[in-house]
Amino acid sequence: MSSLRVLLLLTLVIACSDEIVSPVGSDDSQSPYSEVLEIEDARARTSRPPHANSAAFMTLINNGNEDLVIVGVKTPRAKVAELHTMLQEDDKMKMRRVERLVVPSKGELELKPGADHLMFFELDKAWRIGDKLKLTLLFAKYPEQTVTLEVEK
Amino acid sequence: MLRVLIFFLLISVSCSDEELEIYNTIGGDFVLHDQFGDKYQLSEHNGKIRLLFFGFTHCPDICPTTLAEVQEVWQQLSTEQQQQIEILFASVDPERDSSDLLRDYLGSFDLPVIGLRGSDAEMLEITAKYASFYEKVSLDSALMYTIDHSSQTFVIDRRGEIRGWVAYDQPPSALLELLNRLL
Ligand SMILES: [Cu+2]
Numbered sequence: 001m002s003s004l005r006v007l008l009l010l011t012l013v014i015a016c017s018d019e020i021v022s023p024v025g026s027d028d029s030q031s032p033y034s035e036v037l038e039i040e041d042a043r044a045r046t047s048r049p050p051h052a053n054s055a056a057f058m059t060l061i062n063n064g065n066e067d068l069v070i071v072g073v074k075t076p077r078a079k080v081a082e083l084h085t086m087l088q089e090d091d092k093m094k095m096r097r098v099e100r101l102v103v104p105s106k107g108e109l110e111l112k113p114g115a116d117h118l119m120f121f122e123l124d125k126a127w128r129i130g131d132k133l134k135l136t137l138l139f140a141k142y143p144e145q146t147v148t149l150e151v152e153k
Numbered sequence: 154m155l156r157v158l159i160f161f162l163l164i165s166v167s168c169s170d171e172e173l174e175i176y177n178t179i180g181g182d183f184v185l186h187d188q189f190g191d192k193y194q195l196s197e198h199n200g201k202i203r204l205l206f207f208g209f210t211h212c213p214d215i216c217p218t219t220l221a222e223v224q225e226v227w228q229q230l231s232t233e234q235q236q237q238i239e240i241l242f243a244s245v246d247p248e249r250d251s252s253d254l255l256r257d258y259l260g261s262f263d264l265p266v267i268g269l270r271g272s273d274a275e276m277l278e279i280t281a282k283y284a285s286f287y288e289k290v291s292l293d294s295a296l297m298y299t300i301d302h303s304s305q306t307f308v309i310d311r312r313g314e315i316r317g318w319v320a321y322d323q324p325p326s327a328l329l330e331l332l333n334r335l336l
Binding site: 095119 | 211215217258261285286290302322
């Protein structure tokens with residue numbers, strides 16, 4: 001019993017130091033870590049009636065020397081997933097689909113409301129607050145990254 | 154002493170109301186229907202401060218963000234203050250936004266929003282009066298179409314006049330400040 005506790009504690013310590021050392025297959029980590037790409041603050045937005053669409057946001061940090069180009073996104077919770085941007089002209093906000101989003105080298109890309117974001121259509125069912133969903137980002141020259149994120153308000 | 158203080162407070166409150174500009178070249182009365190099918194005429198609700206936003210239920214980003222920010226402001230008001238305010242969400246998607254859909258959509262927010270709808274012609278006329286804009290845009294996207302639209306929230310006083318607005322990129326505190334000067 002006590003050895004189990006020690007093991008648990010050890011796991012916690014490993015999980016905490018995960019940010020400094022390289023990752024060892026962390027399952028449901030909110031911020032998967034790799035040498036090059038860090039993902040922070042990943043969250044999805046709850047869908048509203050008619051539950052036609054929803055969006056997801058996160059901050060991607062590129063520690064590498066080359067730009068990382070996101071070319072797609074997918075999730076089991078939606079049939080269609082797209083990359084979107086928002087253009088502002090005076091007081092008008094125009095949402096448009098884009099082919100790629102770039103995380104600049106030694107820089108970051110913030111996906112947030114009113115700016116670049118991930119957009120989902122034909123949801124499997126309503127995305128409720130508290131739902132956890134898996135989302136996979138596809139890159140041009142970088143392995144795909146799967147994150148688990150929580151649906152928020 | 155207390156009386157002087159209250160007097161001073163009253164004066165400063167009414168003065169701050171005066172300071173807010175009246176934008177009487179834009180805005181004005183309109184008649185639409187709410188999400189329950191009842192007629193809503195702006196002038197019939199004079200006496201209340203109105204927040205007016207143009208949006209649509211399929212709006213994936215701007216509209217829920219704006220409503221969430223209004224909700225944030227709303228929660229900072231007393232019940233007495235809340236009772237002096239009406240929140241209006243006018244649909245610029247007459248084609249898809251039935252009253253049923255508006256009712257379901259707005260019902261998902263923890264906020265008493267009056268959903269307004271009219272014909273395309275009516276909405277074009279009203280948005281033009283409010284120096285606003287909307288346009289149906291087909292996207293190279295799964296979204297059958299989206300609607301580009303003005304994203305500011307108008308603050309309309311008890312007499313039905315526009316006293317200011319808050320742009321999408323302004324923080325909720327800007328809206329709270331405007332409201333506090335009219336309350
Ligand atoms: Cu979008």
